[in-house]
Amino acid sequence: MEERVLAAVRTGPGRTELREFPMPEIPEDGGLLKVEVAGICGTDVKMYAKPPFDDLVIMGHENVGVIAKAGPEFVERQGVKEGDRVFVEHYVPCFRCEWCRAGEYRHCEATDWRTNPHARRYGYTSAENPFHLWGGFAQYVYLPWNAVIHKVPTNVSPELAGIVTPLSNGIEWALFDAGVGYNSTVLVQGPGQQGLSQVVACKQAGASLIIVTGTSRDTARLRLAKTLGADHVIDVHKEDPLQRVMEITGGKGVDVVLDCTAGAGVAPVLLGIDALKRRGGTLLVQGEMDVFPDFPIKKVTEKAITVKSARGHSYRACELALEQLASKRFPLDLLTTHTFGLKDVDLAIRSVGGEGDESVIHVSLLPWKEDAE
Numbered sequence: 001m002e003e004r005v006l007a008a009v010r011t012g013p014g015r016t017e018l019r020e021f022p023m024p025e026i027p028e029d030g031g032l033l034k035v036e037v038a039g040i041c042g043t044d045v046k047m048y049a050k051p052p053f054d055d056l057v058i059m060g061h062e063n064v065g066v067i068a069k070a071g072p073e074f075v076e077r078q079g080v081k082e083g084d085r086v087f088v089e090h091y092v093p094c095f096r097c098e099w100c101r102a103g104e105y106r107h108c109e110a111t112d113w114r115t116n117p118h119a120r121r122y123g124y125t126s127a128e129n130p131f132h133l134w135g136g137f138a139q140y141v142y143l144p145w146n147a148v149i150h151k152v153p154t155n156v157s158p159e160l161a162g163i164v165t166p167l168s169n170g171i172e173w174a175l176f177d178a179g180v181g182y183n184s185t186v187l188v189q190g191p192g193q194q195g196l197s198q199v200v201a202c203k204q205a206g207a208s209l210i211i212v213t214g215t216s217r218d219t220a221r222l223r224l225a226k227t228l229g230a231d232h233v234i235d236v237h238k239e240d241p242l243q244r245v246m247e248i249t250g251g252k253g254v255d256v257v258l259d260c261t262a263g264a265g266v267a268p269v270l271l272g273i274d275a276l277k278r279r280g281g282t283l284l285v286q287g288e289m290d291v292f293p294d295f296p297i298k299k300v301t302e303k304a305i306t307v308k309s310a311r312g313h314s315y316r317a318c319e320l321a322l323e324q325l326a327s328k329r330f331p332l333d334l335l336t337t338h339t340f341g342l343k344d345v346d347l348a349i350r351s352v353g354g355e356g357d358e359s360v361i362h363v364s365l366l367p368w369k370e371d372a373e
C-alpha cells in the first residue's frame with residue numbers, strides 16, 4: 001500500500017483541514033524531514049487570517065526534525081545524514097543570484113513569495129507543487145538540494161530548537177541591523193516571543209539598559225522579560241511609556257528602538273521616534289500598514305534617525321542562536337509554553353494570536369503528538 005503523509009492544510013482564510021498526501025519519492029539530491037516541532041509565530045496568525053493566495057498551503061515555517069531519508073547527493077552536498085536532528089530555515093534560495101552569492105539568501109527572489117509566484121518557502125508554498133510537503137504542519141517535509149539546514153546541538157531539545165527562528169531574528173535585528181553592543185541602551189516594544197528574544201540577544205551583546213513595553217495583557221510576559229535580563233518594564237496601559245523612558249534615561253532617550261509589537265498600528269513607530277536619543281538613533285520597524293498618515297518625517301530627519309526594516313535572519317544568526325540555546329545561559333525554555341497536535345493547528349494559531357490563554361508565549365506544533373492539551 002502506498003505510504004501517506006498526514007498534514008494540516010490551510011484551505012481558506014482561518015480554515016484548516018487534515019489531508020493526506022502521497023509519500024514523496026526522494027530523488028538523489030533530495031531528503032525528507034520527519035517533523036518534530038514546527039514553531040508558530042505572529043506571521044502565521046496574519047497569513048492564516050488573510051492568506052496571500054488561494055492555493056492549498058501546509059503552513060509551518062520554523063521547522064525542526066530528524067532527517068528520515070537522504071539521497072546520496074543530498075548527503076554529499078548538505079553534510080547531514082539520516083538520523084541527524086536539524087533546524088530547517090524557511091528560505092529555499094537559488095544559490096546563484098547576487099544575494100545568494102553574498103550569503104544573504106533571505107533576499108533571494110527564488111524564495112520571495114511577495115514578488116515571485118513560483119517561489120519556494122516553507123509554510124508559504126502551495127501544496128499543489130511537486131513533492132507537496134512544503135510546510136511543517138505535517139508529519140514530513142520535503143527537503144530539496146537547496147534547503148538551508150543547521151545541525152541542532154545534542155543538548156538542545158527539539159522544543160527548545162523550535163525557538164531558533166525568533167532568537168535568530170533577535171540576533172539579526174538587534175545586533176546586526178541595529179548595532180546593539182557594549183553599553184547600548186535599548187527599548188524593545190512588545191514582550192512576545194520576538195521581543196523576549198531581542199532581550200536575550202541585547203543582554204548577551206552587552207547592552208547596559210533594556211526597557212520592554214507591553215500591555216496589561218502581558219503581565220506574565222513582562223515578568224519573564226525581567227527574568228531574561230530586562231532592566232525595566234512598562235505597561236503602556238498604566239503608564240505613559242515616553243515619560244517613563246525619559247525618566248529612566250535621565251531625559252536622554254535610547255540608542256535603539258526595536259518594534260516587536262503585532263497589530264499595534266502606528267503607535268510603536270511614533271513612540272520609537274520620540275524615545276530615541278537626540279541624534280543618531282536607530283529604529284527597527286516591521287509595521288505592515290499600507291499608509292502612515294501624518295508620519296513625522298521632520299523629526300526623523302532632524303534626529304538623524306536610521307530606519308531599518310526587520311527582514312528575517314541570516315545563516316550566521318541561526319548558528320549563533322543555536323549556540324546560545326546550547327549554552328543554557330538564559331532560561332529560554334521558559335518561552336516554550338504550549339504544544340499542540342496536528343488536529344489542533346487552528347487552535348494553536350489562534351492561541352498565538354491572543355485568543356484564549358494569556359500565558360502563551362511560544363507555541364510548538366508537534367505533528368506526531370496524539371492528543372490535545
Ligand SMILES: [Zn+2]
Binds near residue numbers: 041042043
Ligand atoms: Zn515565523
Ligand SMILES: [Zn+2]
Binds near residue numbers: 094096105108109110
Ligand atoms: Zn538566489
